[in-house]
Amino acid sequence: MSDSDVEKKTEYPDEKAFDHGHGQVGFVDDHGADSNLQRRLSTRHITMIALGSSIGMGLWLGSGSSLASGGPAGIFIGYVLSGTMIWAVSHSIGEMAVMYPLPSAFVQWSNKFVDPAAGFALGWAYWMSYWITIANELQAVNTVLSFWTDAVPVAAWMTIFWLVIVLVNVGAVNWFAEIEVICSMIKFGWIFVVIIAGIIISAGGAPGHGPIGFRYWNQNAFANGFKGFLSVMPTCIFAMAGSENAGLVAAETANPRRSVPKAVGSIWLRLSLFYIMGSLIITICVSPNNPDIFGGDGTNASPFVIAFREGGVPALAHMMNAVIFISVVSTGSISGFGGSRTLYGLSQIGMAPRQMQKADSKGRPWWALIPTLLIGGGLSYINVSYTGSEVFSWLSNLTSLFTLFGWGMICLSHIRMRKAWSLQGRDPADLPWTTWTWPWGAWWGLSWCIILIIAEFYLAVWPLGSPQSAEHFFSVYVSVVAIVLCYVGAKIYYRGRKWVDVGTVDLDEGRRFYKAQEVEYAVGKEKGWMKKGVEAIWS
Template sequence: MSDSDGEKPAQLVGETFNSKAYGHPEADEVVVDVDHGADSELQRLLSTRHITMIALGSSIGMGLWLGSGTSLASGGPAAIFIGYLLSGSMIWAVAHSLGEMAVMYPLPSAFVQWTRKFVDPAAALALGWAYWFSYWITIANELQGVVTVLSFWTDEVPTAAWISIFWIVIILVNVWAVTVFAEVEVVCSTIKFCWIFVVIISFIVISAGGAPAEGPIGFRYWNQTGGFTNGFKGFLSVLPTCIFAMSGSENAGLVACETKNPRKSVPKAVGSMWIRLALFYVIGSLMVTICVDPNNPNLFGGSGTNASPFVIAYRESGLGPLAHIMNAVIFVSVLSTGSISGYAGSRTLVGLAQIGMAPKVLMRADKVGRPWFALVPTLLIGGGLAYLNVNNSGAEVFSWFSNLTSLFTLFGWGMICLSHIRMRHAWKVQGRDINDLPWKSWTFPYGAYWGLFWCILLIIVEFYLAVWPQNYSHDPTTRATSFFSTYVSVIAIVVVYIVGRILYRGPWWVSASKIDLDAGRRFYSEEQMMDEPNGTLKSMMQTLVH
């Protein structure tokens, strides 16, 4: 299978431009009338506002609001803070690699198709199906997170009933037109983004002793625990949850396919990454470690109400109304992340079908761009899997799913960085001018290598935790169960990769000199090339206002 199969160049409607100026070797001027996303039936209906807010809020869900509780309990305040710093540096590097490629190659399954083009078809096959698995696992995890969140208010409604109700909600959001889905996500992301400012300010007040039921706290819990509750292994056990919390940030690459002008939209999304990392994860986790005791029995995963540490901080400080509002925001966040996973999973299947790695019928979409054949199985499997929560605790199911998803995510992040490295290498080998790239990341090559290094290292670390978990048992059955519940993702990746090697064979690497760098590429008019993105803060304010 050649690099160009199923990857015809996707241009802009009615644009006339000098294609040689942007690296196209064949014609001086091209007039195009293509309105679909990179040879698929998806349509370019999303705006800069949509992609910016989806990139900002797509990964703010159960991992941060609830998973921080399990991390705080198992690792301690320093462990969770360092874990988010490390994970943040990784996704920041990944986002820059993703941004450069998404501007030039805005394809339906993005990093899957980039991996096939620049690395190896077998690796792309493994990545594509692994990511589809991770998306419906995330849907299931977020649905069981809804049950945990709503139990703060009532335990009278059966778990299966809550799952069924909000499974239907996620389905409805995804089966509307893609522009409706995008508007829903803009509203949800705006709520998340605005509320974090309230959290930071109020937690500072609580820490200083300004809450009705709590005196000054300072760094009391850091001092009591020494920063770590279970030593080095406790710190390592926090990392999968931190990775899971940030998974989904790469969805901006998928949305680019349905964006009117990726050259303007994607750099804005990448540029806003530092806001999310700083406000949501780094500062947010720091506030939690200051205001919440890691030994609190009500933390998610503890013996009490399985509450979010953010809710606990408000409730125990005598700020009951804020506790209820916080829980409502968590509810919106969890539901939003489940909805985005349905979108991303369906687009991943479309991309796999486009490059011949899934049935061609999955490429089909209706006149408003809904890929029904890819969307339906993603939503059905994800929702069905959520019913595992009926007979198990929410924290137990969260632990299973977050471990599985974090490994899929590490594999995906690593392949994005590796694809970026290989793309730049092919660009150089074929004598292309680096200035012909429509957008260049200033972090290359250090960012791409930094992200790839940590992805490989953390996959090894999770193998260590799978073999020697924090609560190590000498019972062979328990140890086997622990290993497979933690590391079965890697086994699935290896199996699919082996199948891919059998199917595609050939060399281990795609030859850099033979890669068709113009297949699947988006060409931009001179006017679009001159339309520079605004600064990050200005873009964010415009997005929130309009």
């Protein structure tokens, strides 16, 4: 069949939406990858959303409690390890999202290549993690705004910005994307101020105090030893949770073959600047024993704000707090987007009510969006009775274990997809895009996810700084219990073989086929990582 014949069979009524300036559409057929969602997002949208979607409370605020419990070296190594994991996961996402750009991509990949029961457990676990993140970011709003005033009740702040998150999500998809692009640009630009100012403060160039250097590293690099290091990992994982959202956004992107690789190529920049350099800056500027850092007995401020305030530059402290405020609201709105698309995808494969598939002409899946925003906003009100740091600890532990399960399933799906490709006699050169990290990247991500889930079990049974108790165990590890219950229940319901037979799986179902004339068809010949990352930011 010729390309022209295939084009005539395409399901899309308006091919101009997919014309990228060459007089040809970016793909020739979806083979079931279509949905009621609208492909309104561009390369710029998906790149910037991938860049800034996970920059929120975990980094700006949670780093304070992690610094206190793990020490400077503990938090720095924690971010480095977590960074290598999400870097590997993102490359697995890139290869699959280009070929299978589906709503709730991770769920459908797991369902297709691993096991329907695993896909069911993953989908509902991810949906829970999204509305938990909404709650966590909303309660963070109160912590951030209390830096300026305590006159407004906690519930009032959370209600106001819950409505803001709702308004961002109920707008057209392209408007949502434009708002997130602006927020990502603010966060990305500000990190350079943080790095430069932090170095100056540590070197003694600020009026507040003399040189600090690596004083806090020399005093107590690893607070609370190995257990202290383990205690920072949930916060590090929570901080990076959401980095995988590029896989979900791909379903609403006009040409994933162009957009997704650029988003994946930019991840090194986010990891190195935001997490690794950001965590290093606070370890050389803020003492782990400072009572005012988030989780302490004082003002519960961000360690980044404290660094500027104690350095004698209050103007930068206020600007930093404003950027944190933008970040937490942005991350909350992205979580609403991700949660609704996860429910939508679950419905597509019969694992959620069919009504969840309904979307209007603007691409808004109302039946999936409303419960995500309602539950996430409602859960945030537990902050009225407890301190922000307590709520953050509970919710970040829940989210981090859901995230580890999700990252592990993404890597496992990638491994199984490649195995199916090989067993069915297909050439890797026929993949529309390949990652140069295969196979060690996928195995690295999967292995560390398993190791850290086991390590967190150890911390749940033998907690840091508190006696053993069933209450503490379930507050830390209930996510795993929920995953096991979902998996076992789905296994009983679906019955059938233990895992999908990758030798017979239909590799073309849900796949998008691209025209070689439309995109640069490069397998293992992508541009250098530095050039690719810079181009992704400036595109």
